[in-house]
Amino acid sequence: MTFTIMVVDDEKNIRQGLGSALEMDGYNIVLAENGQDAQEKLKHELIDLIITDLKMPKLSGEELLKYISSSFPTIPVIVLTGHGTVENAVNAMRDGAYDFLTKPVNLDHLGLLVKRALSNRELIRQHEMLKEEVEKIEKRRQFNKMIGKSSQMQAIFELINQVAPTKASVLITGESGVGKELVAEAIHRQSNRTEGSLIKTHCAALSESLLESELFGHEKGAFTGAVGRKKGRFELAHKGTIFLDEIGEINQSVQIKLLRVLQEKQFERVGGEDTLDVDVRIVAATNRDLIKEVEKGNFREDLYYRLNIVNIHIPPLRERKEDIPLLYSTFLVEMAEENGKVIHGLDVKARMALNNYSWPGNIRELRNCIESAVVMSKGPVITVDDLPPHIRNNEEGQMIKLTIGSTMAEAEKEVIRNTLIHYKGNKSKTAEILGIGRKTLHRKLHEYNLEEEFSKHA
Structure with a gap:
């Protein structure tokens, strides 16, 4: 799943520099030179996140933020500001901005902020995609409650x-x-x-x-x-x-x-x-x-x-695990409605816990698990801590062992390699579970010399 980020800044060097840096992280980039330009492009582009300057000609960042908050309320906005206008940035957050950064921008901090801002966006998109898939399956067949694409x-x-x-x-x-x-x-x-x-x-x-x-x-x-x-x-x-x-x-x-x-x-x-x-x-x-x-x-x-x-x-469910996301997505909608809650989806760790569990009680157990998680959830996203203890503490899932003293690069390589092995080389599934784009995954495979090992897989 690749996200599209719009960078809005009237300074060409900043606009292009941020765009290039984010593109290297695997994101699709749309550039806009001011708020008015951004408004026009939002009518034709599917945007997942916006990074905008505050002080711009024609249409300021403050005015753009108000437009986004009313017309595209689910799109997170990160505001860029000079040191002298931090107070304005704080005010912008009150108006709906996700967060703000001061110029010059620290690219590492920006990368973390972007990932965090997109995490809920990813959950919403994943949940919506699963709902659409369930609806398509419902239209294709006449089995009513029966769900499965395996x-x-x-x-x-x-x-x-x-x-x-x-x-x-x-x-x-x-x-x-x-x-x-x-x-x-x-x-x-x-x-x-x-x-x-x-x-x-x-x-x-x-x-x-x-x-x-x-x-x-x-x-x-x-x-x-x-x-x-x-x-x-x-x-x-x-x-x-x-x-x-x-x-x-x-x-x-x-x-x-x-x-x-x-x-x-x-x-x-x-x-x-x-x-x-x-x-x-x-x-x-x-x-x-x-x-x-x-x-x-x-x-x-x-x-x-x-x-x-x-x-x-x-x-049994353990032999057709590709049906698990469709099932928990369906139960999530059902249980949220029954309990009067707004649930956007499950975070990455929760999804991995559900996928790794063997489900001895099969679909009945999965349904009860989701009902419990919805009831216990404290926010709009189900976390691994919301799952029943025997599922979140399950040791049946594949464990990745690292030697103390391993570098972050070595740890990342092992996580990517073992996740690919677990999902039989499926790069789309691996990127989804790890919460990164396919471009980023391919770049990491090249960086860690894993391309040949998984070259035969899509």
Whole structure:
């Protein structure tokens, strides 16, 4: 991500000198000779930061600052001033300037100030880009809550499209928290059964006796407490879809009745004699290895093959980390709105912590993490300190070891090299994570003789 900085000064040497220095740091530069010139260029250029002198002909820096504050409030402005007009600069900060520098300008101090001023700008741009990407994905697909741009998720979206219009039973597998229920919802929405109901049953949440009654219903007096006839989930799902979550938890008795529904489309209520016909599609899910359960004798082999006409396996989040930014960006918007907060995004350390964590609880854990961070945040940017302790103190991420006495250049080289290795040579991702422009990264690669090592990567 390369930022564009506008330098506004009526002194040509200062204007061009600052522009050249900033260009060497990897920024795009736009030069303006006074406030009026800057106003015109702001109408046609996308500017991320403005450095402006105060005393200029035609339109002063003070007047330019007022214009920017009202028309482009998100653009930070750094004011340049002579020693005699420091009071004016302080007043300018009250009018919305980010900071001020006195002439002659210390380029090292300017570089640090520019990076700091652009840090929030970068977060806002990153957050907006992710929001746009999420919106584009939403328009491209019809999976509503399902989010992912990884090749694994794209394959799942295609499989849902292919399978949904059919009558085939579907078995969704994957760890807890990966979004199996969302896949079931997508299958139902994409099917020709959308006018019917999607009835969900969590098989592990009910006792054996209650589960049979919940699924197939019961007659009055069938057991103690059965004070009247009750329709089961299969009756309620007639002409629609039934989602059986944690199917691996059901007992042998229920398995036999379920197999009959799959084979004959018939069943009886608990305590009843009437045989009921039902037209229902079964979508089941499990985090267990059902083949192993079959081998142990816990799950009927014939039922397994009836359920597993089509298998959709959802990989854990740690195996598709490219989906993490889209997910946390979506949750950030959702949680900020729910909690009445204004959140612009996450800082670099927070993003790295989220990327490096293995997410044993998958998407559910990530969502809870973002909710916690939004609630705990003290400002508009989520920092690593806002994250839950086990994530911010996570030691699973790649550590970079440096010998005491290493120079700053050696440390910087190792950080760049290891970040590139971690992201498999992806220079765009590396520049984004390190908070520098691609031009700066390429310059550093040349400076540290790393070009050949990563020359094959984009």
